[in-house]
Amino acid sequence: MWKEIKNKLSSTESVVSLVLGIVIVLVAGALLFNVVKNKSMSGKSVLQALTGQTSTSETPTGENTAGSMTLPAKYTVKEGDDLCSIAVAYYKSGYNWTVIAAENKLVDPNLLVAGQELTIPKADPIMPEGSVNGEGTQTLKGDSYTVAKGDSLWDISCRAYADCYKWVDIAKANNLAHPSWIEVGQELKLPR
Secondary structure (H helix, E strand, C coil), X not given: CHHHHHHHCCCHHHHHXXXXXXXXXXXXXXXXXXXXHHHHHCCCCHHHHHHCCCCCCCCCCCCCCHHHCCCCEEEECCCCCCHHHHHHHHHCCHHHHHHHHHHCCCCCCCCCCCCCEXXXXXXXXXXXXXXXXXXXXXXXXXXXXXXXXXXXXXXXXXXXHCCHHHHHHHHHHCCCCCCCCCCCCCEEECCC
8 A cells, every 4th residue: 555655656746736735725724723713703894893883782891971981991802892993982082092002002903802901091082183173174063064175074074973984874874885976066964
């Protein structure tokens, strides 16, 4: 039997084929292992991250309202959490994810594990310049808005809701297939 195998492996093509076959089996096994291992750590979709929605309706531990929390605080990560949604819950601004990442010295801020404990530092909410009652920026009231030159859904949602990430809600309410394609004079519904 060994002589048969040795004879079959005597050609270079047979050895190369055998080695490649083993490599493919090992890579497939490693990928399968990672998928099974990381199944519980699957993150939120991009849409959920942008809208601030989480897979659960829970709020951070000890949170009553953003203004009444005492910071610094400890937060235990739940499945489906990301730094942006945690920052929105504590600071009412997704931009503060950078503060949380820096405080916890996170190498990869996109990789959070359920049960991981994070320190939420005391910090002022970070808002985009001029987006929330800034000089020369008019806050939008009402249930509709007519698009002006230079507008984007991001800018409109910053002015209408003081939350720039709600551009997704405007896109959904207006059934916009391509949210970046809005036209001057277009009437948009602003869901309240």
